[in-house]
Amino acid sequence: MHISFTALSTTITTGSRWSSPTAGFSMPHCVTLVSFSAQLLTQIFMCSWPCSVIKAAGEACIAFHAHVLKLGHANDPYIRNVMLDTYGKHGPSEVAWKLFDEMTDKKLPDWNSVISGCWKWGNEAEACRLFNLMPERNVITWTAMITGYAKLKDLVSARRYFDEMPAKSVESWNAMLSGYAQNDFAEEALNLFGDMVRAGVQPNETTLVTVLSACSSCGDPSLSDSILKTMKRNGFKMNCFVKTALLNLYAKQGNLEGARRIFDELGVYKSSVTWNAMISAYARVGQLDSARELFSIMPDRDVISWNSMIAGYAQNGHSTVAIELFKEMISTKQFQPDEVTMVSVISACGHLGALELGNWVTNLISNYEIELTVSGYNSLIFMYSKCGNIKEAQRIFYEMEIRDVVSYNTLISGFAAHGQGKDAIELMTTMKEEGILPDRITYIGVLTACSHEGLLEEGRKVFESIRNPSVDHFACMVDLLGRVGQLDEAMILIDNMAMEPHSGVYGSLLNASRIHKRIEFGQLAANKLFELEPQNSGNYVLLSNIYASTGRWKDAANIRQMMRRERLRKGTGWSCVEYKDELHKFVVGDRMHARSHDIYRLLTELLSKMRTQGYSADKSCALRDVEEEEKEEMVGIHSEKLAICFSLLVGEVGSVIRVVKNLRVCWDCHTWIKMVSVMVGREIIVRDNNRFHCFNNGLCSCKDHW
DNA sequence: ATAGGGTTAG
Numbered sequence: 001m002h003i004s005f006t007a008l009s010t011t012i013t014t015g016s017r018w019s020s021p022t023a024g025f026s027m028p029h030c031v032t033l034v035s036f037s038a039q040l041l042t043q044i045f046m047c048s049w050p051c052s053v054i055k056a057a058g059e060a061c062i063a064f065h066a067h068v069l070k071l072g073h074a075n076d077p078y079i080r081n082v083m084l085d086t087y088g089k090h091g092p093s094e095v096a097w098k099l100f101d102e103m104t105d106k107k108l109p110d111w112n113s114v115i116s117g118c119w120k121w122g123n124e125a126e127a128c129r130l131f132n133l134m135p136e137r138n139v140i141t142w143t144a145m146i147t148g149y150a151k152l153k154d155l156v157s158a159r160r161y162f163d164e165m166p167a168k169s170v171e172s173w174n175a176m177l178s179g180y181a182q183n184d185f186a187e188e189a190l191n192l193f194g195d196m197v198r199a200g201v202q203p204n205e206t207t208l209v210t211v212l213s214a215c216s217s218c219g220d221p222s223l224s225d226s227i228l229k230t231m232k233r234n235g236f237k238m239n240c241f242v243k244t245a246l247l248n249l250y251a252k253q254g255n256l257e258g259a260r261r262i263f264d265e266l267g268v269y270k271s272s273v274t275w276n277a278m279i280s281a282y283a284r285v286g287q288l289d290s291a292r293e294l295f296s297i298m299p300d301r302d303v304i305s306w307n308s309m310i311a312g313y314a315q316n317g318h319s320t321v322a323i324e325l326f327k328e329m330i331s332t333k334q335f336q337p338d339e340v341t342m343v344s345v346i347s348a349c350g351h352l353g354a355l356e357l358g359n360w361v362t363n364l365i366s367n368y369e370i371e372l373t374v375s376g377y378n379s380l381i382f383m384y385s386k387c388g389n390i391k392e393a394q395r396i397f398y399e400m401e402i403r404d405v406v407s408y409n410t411l412i413s414g415f416a417a418h419g420q421g422k423d424a425i426e427l428m429t430t431m432k433e434e435g436i437l438p439d440r441i442t443y444i445g446v447l448t449a450c451s452h453e454g455l456l457e458e459g460r461k462v463f464e465s466i467r468n469p470s471v472d473h474f475a476c477m478v479d480l481l482g483r484v485g486q487l488d489e490a491m492i493l494i495d496n497m498a499m500e501p502h503s504g505v506y507g508s509l510l511n512a513s514r515i516h517k518r519i520e521f522g523q524l525a526a527n528k529l530f531e532l533e534p535q536n537s538g539n540y541v542l543l544s545n546i547y548a549s550t551g552r553w554k555d556a557a558n559i560r561q562m563m564r565r566e567r568l569r570k571g572t573g574w575s576c577v578e579y580k581d582e583l584h585k586f587v588v589g590d591r592m593h594a595r596s597h598d599i600y601r602l603l604t605e606l607l608s609k610m611r612t613q614g615y616s617a618d619k620s621c622a623l624r625d626v627e628e629e630e631k632e633e634m635v636g637i638h639s640e641k642l643a644i645c646f647s648l649l650v651g652e653v654g655s656v657i658r659v660v661k662n663l664r665v666c667w668d669c670h671t672w673i674k675m676v677s678v679m680v681g682r683e684i685i686v687r688d689n690n691r692f693h694c695f696n697n698g699l700c701s702c703k704d705h706w
Numbered sequence: 707a708t709a710g711g712g713t714t715a716g
Contacts, residue, residue: 240708247709271708271709307711308709314711344711378713405713409714689716
């Protein structure tokens with residue numbers, strides 16, 4: 001960009017560029033300020049004005065400069081440095097470099113301003129060149145170098161300057177601390193803080209904010225406790241920033257009452273950051289009503305408030321609410337959704353299997369001109385594979401320029417859901433070749449994929465290659481062994497585990513016992529599970545089903561009796577169908593749907609057809625069905641059946657994925673859907689939580705299931 | 707200087 005000062009001067013004096021781009025920053029006002037004093041001019045740029053005004057000031061910068069020249073301040077060293085600093089920070093930076101080059105008597109602050117400017121625009125080479133060239137340096141110069149390298153995430157270089165600098169101010173320590181803290185090196189930050197205390201440097205508020213933030217991400221309460229004690233002992237005065245950081249620390253440690261106390265104590269002196277910290281604290285732990293209440297009375301909501309709320313719903317199983325809230329957000333037209341918003345919403349679409357909705361959201365990304373980073377693309381991979389379109393997920397994956405471990409994990413898990421074990425293994429090999437190390441989630445994905453495809457030997461090899469297998473990996477391996485029928489070996493594996501097996505391990509064993517009708521293992525697993533998670537009704541249902549499937553009706557009934565005695569009910573499962581841009585959600589015995597009447601009629605029709613077509617080909621199946629009818633009379637028709645009947649009514653079966661929960665626990669749904677697929681002569685695709693089942697002509701793509 | 711997002715099993 002070429003700047004002609006004379007031309008600008010003219011523009012300014014005619015006043016044509018002034019009124020609009022500078023909100024609350026009108027021309028006469030500026031002129032007055034400039035002519036007052038250099039001190040005031042500094043204030044305009046340096047004081048903590050809202051971002052919008054600073055931006056406006058950036059645009060107005062050139063004009064200011066023109067005025068400074070006109071008013072004869074051009075050679076005032078103080079003003080000149082302010083202009084240099086301002087151009088460097090807000091641009092156009094070229095002006096700063098030009099000004100600096102033309103200066104014949106460069107003073108130390110001028111060098112410092114220009115070096116800071118270089119870092120601001122990411123010009124490491126120039127910053128270093130000037131640093132080495134300058135005749136003298138002060139503590140500000142050195143600190144600028146630390147801040148600059150910290151911004152580039154080059155903490156080794158930052159630390160080198162920090163260690164080499166002849167004298168350190170609190171600000172230097174703070175720069176190094178926040179460099180560590182903001183780049184996820186909480187531990188290093190806390191260690192450095194220890195050094196700082198030992199060096200006898202008095203921390204200020206900024207220090208505390210940084211350190212408390214590091215404490216909240218490192219999760220060691222004893223450290224923050226001692227810091228807080230020292231603060232109390234020294235009578236440290238806490239401003240709003242420190243209190244908000246402390247609020248966040250309490251929240252991250254699970255002390256919501258403590259967090260709320262700080263929130264309330266702050267009274268009217270809360271910033272929007274304080275509000276957001278409290279809202280997201282509630283939202284994270286699933287106290288969505290408390291979060292929503294604060295959200296609704298918060299004075300100045302911003303994107304982050306919306307994002308915290310939306311993410312709260314999305315992460316606590318309320319995908320539909322998350323999407324509704326998002327729609328509300330954009331309908332106000334006051335808020336621009338950003339990548340973070342989109343990631344939550346896209347992920348919610350994935351959980352719901354709502355492809356149409358997902359496509360609509362994806363289009364919004366370009367409408368709002370949102371630049372996606374790796375996380376954004378990752379969420380798209382997740383959404384497409386959860387919606388059954390693994391091809392599109394793969395396409396996005398291969399089009400990405402940079403992929404991280406989550407990209408790989410997400411696609412591998414997608415392969416697992418689609419039963420593509422070999423693809424999962426192959427992708428893990430590729431990621432290693434690309435220099436990305438598999439983590440525990442990668443292995444969970446690959447093992448699950450092997451299990452779903454029945455690849456015992458391949459899975460075994462993968463399992464043996466894991467350096468420090470966690471309980472989850474054992475659970476996957478038990479699942480794999482169990483599914484292919486090697487229950488004895490699965491049992492040996494459990495017995496030889498170095499750690500205590502958790503519910504996932506016994507859950508896998510129980511499921512395998514069901515598939516292969518191995519009552520003895522089923523009983524063992526179920527009894528362990530009754531201890532480990534007595535509230536999970538699914539375990540009772542499963543054991544009862546195992547008894548029933550081998551004709552032990554009395555035992556089956558006893559378990560049901562036990563459930564009743566313990567007042568356990570099947571959890572709130574739901575099924576969901578997307579049709580014409582709308583989500584149709586069903587729960588057990590649902591009669592709320594607009595087409596309920598038609599749905600139940602079709603259901604009855606199908607059932608009588610099934611009877612005449614010999615639903616009872618398999619003896620145990622027929623008997624099961626009797627018991628199932630009994631149960632349905634009590635609790636109502638399964639949500640899965642309602643959802644599928646709705647799809648049949650609107651004629652969308654085969655093109656849309658249906659999401660159902662707990663197909664595993666569901667008594668006869670699997671058989672039922674198989675029969676339906678024969679009767680309608682079409683393919684029915686169902687996603688049971690995390691796995692796709694393709695029903696066609698009485699067969700299911702996952703052979704191991706029943 | 708403080709606040710917000712994505713991945714796993716049954």
